[in-house]
Amino acid sequence: MHWNKTRECMNREQLRSYQLEKLKETVDRVYHNVPSYRQKMQERNIIPEDINSLEDLQLLPFTTKQDLRDNYPYDMFAVPLEEIIRIHASSGTTGKPTVVGYTRRDIANWAELMARCLTMAGAQRDSVVQISYGYGLFTGGLGFHYGAEKIGALVIPISGGNTRRQVMLMRDLKTEILACTPSYALCIIETLEQMGLNRQELNLKAGIFGAEPWSENMRAELEEKLGIKALDIYGLSEVIGPGVACECTEQRGLHIFEDFFIPEIIDPVTEKPLPEGQAGELVITTIDKEGLPVIRYRTRDIASLSYEPCACGRTHARISKLLGRTDDMLIIRGVNVFPSQIESALMATGVVEPHYLIIVDRVNNLDTIEVLVEVSETLFADEIRKLEEVRKKIASEIYSTLGINVNVKLVEPYTIERSEGKAKRVIDKRKI
Numbered sequence: 001m002h003w004n005k006t007r008e009c010m011n012r013e014q015l016r017s018y019q020l021e022k023l024k025e026t027v028d029r030v031y032h033n034v035p036s037y038r039q040k041m042q043e044r045n046i047i048p049e050d051i052n053s054l055e056d057l058q059l060l061p062f063t064t065k066q067d068l069r070d071n072y073p074y075d076m077f078a079v080p081l082e083e084i085i086r087i088h089a090s091s092g093t094t095g096k097p098t099v100v101g102y103t104r105r106d107i108a109n110w111a112e113l114m115a116r117c118l119t120m121a122g123a124q125r126d127s128v129v130q131i132s133y134g135y136g137l138f139t140g141g142l143g144f145h146y147g148a149e150k151i152g153a154l155v156i157p158i159s160g161g162n163t164r165r166q167v168m169l170m171r172d173l174k175t176e177i178l179a180c181t182p183s184y185a186l187c188i189i190e191t192l193e194q195m196g197l198n199r200q201e202l203n204l205k206a207g208i209f210g211a212e213p214w215s216e217n218m219r220a221e222l223e224e225k226l227g228i229k230a231l232d233i234y235g236l237s238e239v240i241g242p243g244v245a246c247e248c249t250e251q252r253g254l255h256i257f258e259d260f261f262i263p264e265i266i267d268p269v270t271e272k273p274l275p276e277g278q279a280g281e282l283v284i285t286t287i288d289k290e291g292l293p294v295i296r297y298r299t300r301d302i303a304s305l306s307y308e309p310c311a312c313g314r315t316h317a318r319i320s321k322l323l324g325r326t327d328d329m330l331i332i333r334g335v336n337v338f339p340s341q342i343e344s345a346l347m348a349t350g351v352v353e354p355h356y357l358i359i360v361d362r363v364n365n366l367d368t369i370e371v372l373v374e375v376s377e378t379l380f381a382d383e384i385r386k387l388e389e390v391r392k393k394i395a396s397e398i399y400s401t402l403g404i405n406v407n408v409k410l411v412e413p414y415t416i417e418r419s420e421g422k423a424k425r426v427i428d429k430r431k432i
């Protein structure tokens with residue numbers, strides 16, 4: 001099912017010429033309305049008229065989070081403030097947040113994008129959609145809200161938290177589509193079990209999970225425990241929020257809505273473009289945004305791109321499931337490790353709960369890595385010998401996936417902090 005078949009299944013030649021036209025408009029607009037863009041372009045000796053093909057995108061300077069910080073709060077907006085009708089802010093925990101602004105048209109476009117994503121998950125006018133992403137400055141709640149309303153679905157704007165009530169309403173109101181972070185979905189599953197309910201008593205059909213990395217093994221767990229199709233959704237505040245890319249039911253990569261965004265994959269060190277299929281840093285240019293257009297925004301997220309046709313009929317390119325961020329990548333004794341790879345290895349053992357915490361430290365100039373994993377109550381009550389076997393199994397699974405030795409520590413059920421939004425999976429004591 002498609003929300004906007006004309007746009008989502010546009011033939012690629014048409015799409016490219018559409019993109020070029022919109023790109024030119026955007027570059028012209030930021031050049032004339034945003035001093036920092038004009039200055040950067042002048043430093044490179046380029047003017048908007050130099051952009052005559054999609055390849056010319058590479059002439060343009062990158063934009064980073066630092067640029068947004070330097071221009072905090074409003075100086076990167078490309079329209080007068082009176083045209084901005086909404087502010088959101090990124091969820092970063094350090095320093096000042098990144099403030100992003102939307103015009104009325106931006107909000108309408110965002111709703112269109114989210115309607116496409118929800119339709120991918122099967123949402124229709126008669127669907128019941130429970131939105132358990134946080135409402136507020138975070139883009140998750142309101143982004144989904146406007147998309148679901150645009151479809152005309154019945155929206156439950158419950159936000160995150162109060163999980164028992166979530167579960168009760170999910171059952172009573174017959175929720176069909178659940179939207180939340182994958183880690184909060186785990187928390188919901190746990191609460192279901194504590195309340196003695198099983199998935200048959202629910203009416204769930206699909207989940208749209210994103211805002212943080214999650215592995216294929218986690219997907220299998222969520223699908224099995226909730227009896228749903230679990231789809232991945234990607235986005236970031238600086239670009240618009242959720243709805244930049246979303247999985248269709250093929251579940252083979254996330255379609256990035258190319259009539260709004262031009263994706264590139266670059267080598268984060270050399271900053272050169274990488275060929276199709278190779279993983280690198282995702283860079284995004286918005287071509288249909290008024291309030292805060294971004295040119296070649298360095299997302300710091302790691303993915304690859306595929307232009308292969310998809311069985312769903314959509315022609316928009318697909319990004320791979322996101323492995324992690326360049327800044328979340330742990331370098332342990334020289335080996336690059338993403339927390340999502342550890343998650344994958346843990347879940348592959350099939351014997352532990354999907355709640356874990358990675359603690360990295362440095363002892364005598366040597367990196368150490370400890371993985372705390374919760375075991376089920378029955379396992380925890382078991383004899384020490386059995387627990388030791390489990391511990392070894394996990395360590396060997398991680399070793400065979402990543403080639404590093406880790407210290408695995410099994411911990412009691414419910415001792416690792418649960419999250420209502422984005423989970424914190426890593427404590428890196430080396431930085432302190």
Ligand code: DLL
Nearest residue numbers: 091140210211212213233234235236237241242322
């Ligand atoms: O997390 C927007 C969002 C809300 C996306 C709800 C999906 C669902 P920010 O708070 O600005 O925006 O955080 C953006 O989160 O750069 C990624 O590192 C990470 N992220 C978002 N979606 C995914 C995903 C929202 N599906 C940052 N897989 C991004 C992995 C994701 N990481």
